[in-house]
Amino acid sequence: MAAFTVTANGGTFLSRLIGHIHSRFVDPRTQVACLHTSAVLHTKNWERKNRILYPPQQKDEPPRPAEIYHSRRQIKYSKDKMWYLAKLIRGMTIDQALAQLEFNDKKGAKVIKEVLLEAQDMAVKNHNVEYKSNLHVAESFSSKGKYLKRIRYHGRGMFGIMDKVYCHYFVKLVEGMPPTVEQSTAFDQAKEYVEQLKKRTIIYSL
């Protein structure tokens, strides 16, 4: 038993265990409730945002644009690779986003397209959105899902722990045209810089 030793490759295994040393060994009855006693990983907060009920608006107020939150969990794809697609469609109208994803060669593009179509359908049926094309992607991001761990065999009896990666994808659709970002040209930026230089004064001077 003592002679049998298994060393992990690269020491990643040990460092991960070392990182887990919290003070959980304290008697639970005396422990004060801290942030980490709540189940942070298993809450579906994004889906809960679809259930907020706003009070009725007065007639003089501008109409509140509808917001639809949708997500898909445990997609078999890398979160870093998914980020590129999420960043691509950020700020686009939904039709434009669907068109871009349809002709994109990545695996995650198909998944995101399904998610967007589901969200569009939900918007029209459940959230009183009038025109299904009048939506734009306000927020779109990906995050890490729960990984499965497997052994990756190396030479000389060494092994590494292989992560089977999963990711979540979240999207928020808002009714209306996307907000226009003012593009300032190089000349404008230079002009602003020169004006800033001219605005400078010396304090406490005569």
Added chain:
Amino acid sequence: MNMATSICRTLKLFHETTWHNLKHVVVPIRTKKRFFIPPPVNVKSKTQAEQMAKARASGVVIPQEYMERAINISCTAGIFDPYIPPEGDARLSSLSKEGLMQRTKQIQQTAASQLAIRKIKEHDSEFSTKEFAVRAQEIFIEAHMALTQFNKEKLHSLVTERCYPEMVRGNRYKTLHWRFIESLEPPRIVHARCPDMISKGNLYGQVTIRMHSRQTLAIYDRFGRLMLGDEEEPRDVLEYLVMERHLVNPYGCWRLHGKIVPAWAPSKGPVIKTVMLPGPLLKPGEEFESLNYEVPKPKPVQWYK
């Protein structure tokens, strides 16, 4: 001697336990894991019989799940022998000749209704046709006020279990503003039946009341935008309510069971937003305008709400 310094598992992580489970947990000390064993990869090639045999051999017991559905006996599931409102009910005034004829026809109710009312009076001694109609209208108003505030307990006491989902469906994420302004005609009992369910003697009383009133309705969606109706515009509404009570039960009370919408009822009017209806499937060369497609209108049939 063991040279590999694997971290000894003196510390156990409580990652999924809530505060309540922590009372009975035993913290293991000195469970020193020497080597890493990955979780077994799921092999899907096992057949169902093999999987069950393996589970039984290992001692895993799966408790039997009984597919049961609770049946509610405090109300019936529908409206039995429904009242068919005569056409042009609220169009004629009582003073004209046709109106008088209609009134007399309605006042001599059919024999079945009289029988039913007599049966109800046997079980409920305080039943009187005139008072009951007024009480029914009060129940109707109270139930709808509870619906606007969404007071679940009060609503369940005023409305039967069959009517509750129909009133509440789709309204969870909407705001309702409803107001009963006045009653244009005093409410009247027009129909009564006493069906018995399953076993003879298990009597339920169903009474239909006709009421003509003025109401205001405005429905706002999740974001506070007006979806249907108007806050200030009152509308004249002719309704046929069905009240039900489990007569044999001494603690039963008269509750709203449903509404009858006659076949000749005027259409409710359009919603504020535009709705897309699915059209015919077009072949590659066809155009929609050349098809002369007519939007199919719903058939005017009496239905119960």
